[in-house]
Amino acid sequence: MRVITDQDRCVAAGQCVLSAPDVFDQREEDGVVMLRDPTPRPDLHDAVRNAVALCPAAAIRAQEDR
Numbered sequence: 899m900r901v902i903t904d905q906d907r908c909v910a911a912g913q914c915v916l917s918a919p920d921v922f923d924q925r926e927e928d929g930v931v932m933l934r935d936p937t938p939r940p941d942l943h944d945a946v947r948n949a950v951a952l953c954p955a956a957a958i959r960a961q962e963d964r
Contacts, residue, residue, distance in 0.1 A: 899943050900961040903931045907957035914958055918945035922958075931957060 901921060910929030914922040920942055923932045938946055943960075950958045 899938060899940075899946060899963055901933060901936050901938065901946055902959045902961065903933050904957045904959075905930050907955045909955045909957075911954050913952040913954070914949040917949035917952060918942055921946055922949060 903922075908931045910924065910931075912924060912929065914931055915924055918938070921933070921935045921938045923934050924930065925932055935942075946958075946960050950960050
């Protein structure tokens with residue numbers, strides 16, 4: 899899995915960090931998403947999928963490995 903974030907779309911809701919704190923973080927100054935791990939290990943994939951589903955701005959995408 900490869901995770902892609904769009905900081906321009908992010909509304910700093912923080913759902914991604916709550917869902918997958920090993921993969922996502924937020925900038926201290928404005929709360930915008932920061933990617934900690936663009937290729938998370940398999941045991942985190944469900945949490946990333948949950949973060950994608952919960953993001954109110956659709957600022958996160960997950961590309962599944964083939």
